[in-house]
Amino acid sequence: MPDTRTDLLVIGAGPYAYAAAAYARDRGVDTHVVGIPMSxxxxxxxxxxxxxxxPDWYLDANREDTFTAFFEERGLDPAEHDPIPISVFLDHTDWFAARKGIVADQRLVADLTRPNxxxxxxxxxxxxxxxDKVVAAPGVGFFAQLPAWHDRIPEAHRSHTVDRVTFEDLxxxxxxxxxGRQSAYEWAALLCDHGASRVDVVHRHxxxxxxxxxxxxxxxxxxQTLAHRGWWRGLTAEERAAIAQQFWEVGRLTLEHWxxxxxxxxxxxxxxxxAVTAVAGDGPVTLTLSDGSALEVDHVVFASGYKPDVARVPYLGGVLDRIGVTDGFPDLSEGxxxxLPGLYTVGFLATRDFGPFYGFTKGCPSAAKIVVDEMLR
Known part of the structure; x- marks a missing residue:
């Protein structure tokens, strides 16, 4: 016999999980959230x-307990928190969870099956x-992408931005x-803040x-996604490409002025x-670039982004053979x-079927509404 029984299990305790759990509870669905809050x-x-x-990016599908409402309740002036420190966002998510009565069960899922x-x-x-139903909301930490040559650099002298979050040792x-995207240049700024002697940012664009x-x-x-079921997948390839290009130009090729x-x-x-064309040495390391120059460095930080691969979510191993997958993405319905009936996923793994904005917190409230309303259809 199971130790706990629930109508809806939400695996994850990040923004997408919180948004889905909150809206499910608001709709009267018995919901259990597992995961370490905002880990x-x-x-x-x-x-x-x-x-x-x-502050206009929020979690509440009912548009009540928004980020703006948090600012107002705490007496915070948005002008004095622009850009928003991550600590303020985390305070907001704690506030949101408390307002919605979400208390995450910090046990971790080892395996998920659907036997009967x-x-x-x-x-x-x-x-x-x-x-009865499960919403999986895995964060991007599972999907770090590295260039093929990364392992030619000794492990002690390399890290991905997903792991490199302190800088004092550098x-x-x-x-x-x-x-060359936001994370690359923000990590370069953080390295400056923490006293790195030299930072070389290498990118193809x-x-x-x-x-x-x-x-x-x-x-x-x-x-449009809320108003029309399956809106993104109903667009022509040219229309999707145009939106993706705009997203790329604003979000990738234009970085924050601050x-x-x-x-x-x-x-x-x-x-x-x-691009890096050759690697030599075991610390320091020499990187030869495609323009013929060479860099001798003590450490390499890979700000090389994330690549979807549902097989890398360990707790889905027990049901993976029942999930349709294309190019690493799970095949999703309009909801x-x-x-696998009853298993839903939101966040980064949904970006192929719902658009690139569903890899950002902007998509949290609409994803929550769509997925829960789909369960109750």
Missing amino acids: FWRDRMPQDMYLRSG GTFVAAMADGTSIEA SGARVAVIG PTPAFEKVSWKFVDAHVD LVPRLRPDVVTSHPET FETT
Whole structure:
């Protein structure tokens, strides 16, 4: 017999999980949340980083306990928290969970199966939870992407941004950052803040612009997703490509203007439109670039992003053979349901079927509404 029985099990305790659990509870669904609250944000992001979004990105599908409401209740002036420190966002998620009565069960799921029409989550402590339906909300930490040559650098001299969240040990060090998006340049700024002697940022595309941008264009796409089931997948390939290009230009090729004062020109050198072609040494390491230059560095930070691969979510191993997968993404219905009835997934793994904005917190409230309403259809 299972130790716990629930109608809906939400695996994860990050923004997408909180949003789904809160809306399910608001709709009267018996819901159990498992996971360490906001663990990715607390433990795998630097404590002194900032959000690219503002208070208009919130979690509540009912639009009541919003980020703006949190600012108002706490007497915080948005102008004094622009950009928003990650600590303020975490305080907001704690406040949201308390307002919605969400108390995460911090046992971890070791394996998920569906033996007799219902799901059984075997927990790491030997207990189990039975549920009629499951929402899996795995964070991007499972999906770190690395270039093929990464293992030619000794393990002690390399890290991915998902693991490199403290910088004191790199004070005085020469560091190469591989990648050219927001995380690459923000990690370069953090390395400057913590006393790195030299930071070389290497990426294949041109040097990004550093400007104040608006993410308001995403609002209309999310509204369309709510208004029309399967909106994204109903677009032509050309329409999806145009939206993806706009998202790329605003979110990838334009970086936050507030980074500029922290990117010390005597420390940071950009190497646009270049790639690493050779690696030598076991510490320090010499990187040869495609323009013929060479960098001797003490450490390499891979800001190389994330690649979806549902097989890398360990607790889904017991049901993976029943989940349709294309290019690493689970095949999802218009309501976020996988090909295994009753199993839903939200967040990064849903971006192929719902659009790139569903890898960001902007998508949390609409995803919550769609997935829970789908369960209750």
